[in-house]
Amino acid sequence: MKNFVRFSVIKAFVLKELTELVRTKLIIMVYMMPSMVTILFGYGIAMDVTHSRISIIDNDNSKYSSELISKFSHSKYFDVTLTHESEAQALEKIKKAQSDIILIIPSSFEKNLLKGEKSELGVFIDAAFANRASTMQNYVQGVIQSAATTSAPMMTLNTRTLFNQAMRDEDAIVPGLIGLVLLVAPAILTALLIVKEKEKGTIFNFYASPIGKLEFLIAKLLPVLLLHSVNIFILFIWATYLFDVPFRGSFFLYWLSSEIYILISLSIGMLISIIAKRQIVAVVLTVIITILPAFLYSGMLMPISSMQGASWMEAHIFPVMYYNHILYDCFLIGQGFDSSKIVLYLFILVGYVIALLGLGALFLKKEMR
């Protein structure tokens, strides 16, 4: 084992790997996949529930009831259908997934209101999609409360929403997508680099040649790192120009942490590649251990501060959380290096790189097993 690194050897290997990536047209994938995922999901994921299909059964047909209905039709959250079906028929429609909510206005609605008595509105919500159901329930309650409170409440909420003033879904999701893409894409590329040679038998060239372990690893990882570094800028352009996500922090921090994060992703892929004996195992394993955590612990679905117990621990074990914290800061908050927490997280990310690369070098054997 040699302890020094010869740049001419590495250069030759890097050139070979790059040529291979270009020849197999994988280079297209390197740039297509991250952009495609960001654009599709950025446009597509709406966490907010709009256009819920609400069927209103108006048994009263009075002035008050139609006022209530117009409140619903004027809301962007609902698409109203007025029906004269029976309750059972409407329920059947929900069963066939043709409607989300049923609102039943009782026949004595106006009379009761005028008398000052309580009347009961029936609401049925399709709760198959649990979180959507609770959001829809909140919206229904909101519309009805605002329609029903005639006297203004004395205490009002003076809300200042921070970071995402317009409450845009894009602002909340797109930075998280960068965190997702930069974890999955480099990992899946490197995961096969070494195991491929094992399966084909070309790994013996490495065993037999005088190249050092360290040189071999650098030569394998460097081309992918270089190629994916460009994605940092491409994804930044999509986020800020296409999705109009504000960028309030330091670009240098964004770039630096992204490079480190790509290195982590590469090292995860490499570790898998070193341990796995067959390509199929490497592919499936990479997909399973990167995609799910990248979603769950991104903070996109659930703030880390709300996690408890096992999921809190897991969120802290995966590197996603630390990077996303920095990422959201760069885009939406803008504290930069002033925050001691961000500096700490940056060091934690560096720690991941060192630990993962160290493990890789440890497990990589330059001999036949």
Place this chain on the structure above:
Amino acid sequence: MKSVFFTIVFKELKSFMRSAALVAVVLYSFTIDIYVAGEGIDIEPRNVAVGYVDNSSGGISKKILSNLHSPEFVAPVQFLSQKELSNAIYNKEIMVGLVFDNDFEKLYREKKNTQLNVLLDATSASQGFTTLMYLQSILFSFEDIQIPLDLKIHKLFNQNSDNKSFMALSELLSLITMLVVILTAIVFVKEKEDGTWDIMLLMPIDAKLTILAKTLSQVIIVMGGVILSLGFVIFNIFDTPMNGSFWSFIFLTFLYTFSSAGIGLFVAAIAKDVMQVAQFSIVIMIPLIFLSGAWTPIYTMYPFFQVLSFFSPLRYYIEGSESIFYRGTSFVDLYPYYFGVVILGFILYIIGFKKIGRLF
């Protein structure tokens, strides 16, 4: 013919079982991975971290704060100044900050317009909104505002809005797609890489038979995983309700895995090596999962995406499975889903047969 067919199926199953690592990875995905997905996440605001600065004399503010309780909120944390509070929000330790001004209590006692200042981390927009709704209704109930309407809300099919079982189920459905596509594609591409596929085609066996047998073997592997996962995780740990018929779900899953294997076949047709399979299948699967309605209901998508989603077999599968598990739709009413899955699968197989079933 029959014996050839089953020989190939058994050969593939055997070679799957021989790779202990592969078996382990598949087992892991169908059990622990699904458990983690279900256990990890509540999309509704739960345990929202609240911080407050109380400059008022404290009687009413304490009463309001006492209304913030679990499961939605964790016990509020007191901060001494607004600066400390906003720092904690910047560091994502606190999601909602409440600031009670000096004159808060005085104004309230004098029955003047009182403001409660709320600082909200809106990085996750929908949770921010829902949290605001909670706060609003807490204030309503605190002020004892009478609303002349009673809402009787029935949540159908999943009364407790149990999000865990839903997340676990979604993860299972996505996982089935990923595994069956990747496994099938690699089974074929591996042979292409090694050159044994050409030999296979040269043999006096109908190529269609070989292809069907190979895909069937991967379908069997995934179906085995599904059953394990249903037994150990979905029903046992998460108590997912099963309002429809178990067998119609198994039947739908079988049809679906078979037609997704068609996607794998398509990937195998265009890929030259395993590396390309990995890249292609992700590029194909992500839109597929996205267009299925698993994340966003289809009718809220852009119209163009809505049209595209008709071509995602996963769309029919997810809608069908949701209906079986939660809505308890009867077998006969599920026919659109069966048809959707079968027709798309049929098209994919025809392309697959044409593309890799020929030698030249």
